[in-house]
Amino acid sequence: MKVTAVKTRIVEVGAIDITDLLAESIERVPERSVIAITSKVVSLCEGNAIPVSECSKDELIEREADLFIPRSENKYGVYLTIKNNMLAPTAGIDESNGNGYYVLWPKDPQASANRCWEFIREHFGVRHVGIILTDSISNPMRLGVTGRSIACCGFCPIAIKIGHADLFGKTLKQTRINVADGLAASAVLVMGESNEQTPIAIIEDVPFVEFRDSVPTPEQLKAWSVEMQDDLYSGLLNRMDWRKKKV
Numbered sequence: 001m002k003v004t005a006v007k008t009r010i011v012e013v014g015a016i017d018i019t020d021l022l023a024e025s026i027e028r029v030p031e032r033s034v035i036a037i038t039s040k041v042v043s044l045c046e047g048n049a050i051p052v053s054e055c056s057k058d059e060l061i062e063r064e065a066d067l068f069i070p071r072s073e074n075k076y077g078v079y080l081t082i083k084n085n086m087l088a089p090t091a092g093i094d095e096s097n098g099n100g101y102y103v104l105w106p107k108d109p110q111a112s113a114n115r116c117w118e119f120i121r122e123h124f125g126v127r128h129v130g131i132i133l134t135d136s137i138s139n140p141m142r143l144g145v146t147g148r149s150i151a152c153c154g155f156c157p158i159a160i161k162i163g164h165a166d167l168f169g170k171t172l173k174q175t176r177i178n179v180a181d182g183l184a185a186s187a188v189l190v191m192g193e194s195n196e197q198t199p200i201a202i203i204e205d206v207p208f209v210e211f212r213d214s215v216p217t218p219e220q221l222k223a224w225s226v227e228m229q230d231d232l233y234s235g236l237l238n239r240m241d242w243r244k245k246k247v
Contacts, residue, residue, distance in 0.1 A: 002205050003190045005198035011044045013101055018045035018112070019119040025200060029120055032211060034130035034203040036187030037116060039150055040094060041199040042106045042133060049101035057093065060102055065091040067242040082242070084109065085225050086150065092135055096194075109133050109151035114215040117153040128211035130155035134184040136193060147188025149180035156210040157181075157224045179209060180224070 008025040009016070021041070029035065043049060050060065058079075062068055065081035068091070074080060081091040083105065092105040106112045117131040131153045136145040149157065157180035161172050187201040228237050 001186065001203065003186050004202045004204070005190045005192070005196070006200035006202060007198050008041070008200060010197060011041050011199070012099060013044050013049045014047040016045055018042050018116060019123075021045060022116065022119065022200070023123055026124070026202070029124040029126050029129060029202070030204050031126050032128045032204075032206070032209070033126075034132060034155065034183055034206060034209065035116070035120060036132045036134050036147075036184060036191070036201040036203060038188075038191065038199040039092070039105055039109060039133045039135045040097065040103050042109075042112050042116075043103050044098075046106055046112065048105070048107055049098060049103045051101055052095065053100075057090075057095075057102060060104075061091050061093055062243075063245065064093060064104060065245050067244060069240060069242060073241070080240075082228075084150065085227070086148075087237075088135070088137060092150070105135070105150060106133065110153075110216075110221065113151040113153040117215065121154075127213070128154075130183075130209060130211060132180060132184050132187065134188050134191075136188055145188075145193065147181075147184040147186070147191075149184040152180045153215055155179070155212055156220075159208060159210070177208075183209075 006025050008021060011021065061079045061081065065083050067082040069080045071077045071079050079090050081088055083091045094103050113131045113133050120129055120131065121127065132149045133151045134147045135150050137148045138145050159177040159179050161175040161177065164172050166172060183203055187203060191198045191201050228234060231237060
């Protein structure tokens with residue numbers, strides 16, 4: 001697998017459309033490659049950011065999160081939230097590289113990923129290509145952040161190995177590989193987290209990726225996600241004192 005970060009202009013809120021940014025920043029897109037884009041630069045392009053002077057970050061987090069645990073209940077003063085059926089600090093809201101704005105997740109990450117996928121295929125003349133919108137996430141019991149996919153298009157995000165045999169012929173009963181998050185982690189590692197100015201990465205040589213010729217259906221998206229009550233860690237998640245979002 002080869003991952004190459006792509007330098008772009010400095011992106012300000014609403015200054016350029018995401019498709020224009022992709023067109024001016026990427027020279028070529030290899031067939032059967034995956035393009036990773038930080039969700040933050042998508043939000044900046046789409047204008048989904050709020051000046052820090054307009055509201056408090058706490059108010060914004062409680063409005064954007066589907067469920068939240070107040071910062072007062074966290075040792076580090078950080079909101080733990082669930083948004084779009086994903087566990088994330090601060091509902092994905094970030095101030096870094098926002099130049100005076102709180103940058104939110106894209107309003108509809110999947111729609112943004114689909115749009116980028118359709119543009120890349122048409123503009124660069126490729127058939128098999130994937131898109132990932134990435135964000136950085138901290139993992140329980142580990143220090144530091146890694147990349148995660150908050151939306152993807154053009155490939156199957158899960159590789160199912162159930163029914164396959166291991167080295168000694170034992171049939172696998174539970175094994176599923178999270179391809180989308182694995183690719184996102186590699187891309188974010190190369191793109192960086194501070195002033196690198198490389199919010200795009202091209203991932204090549206991915207024989208394990210199963211590409212698709214259409215945007216994902218609701219059924220395919222649902223198959224990638226797990227509801228809290230069905231999650232492996234439901235015993236922990238269901239014991240937490242979640243508060244509902246403020247409308």
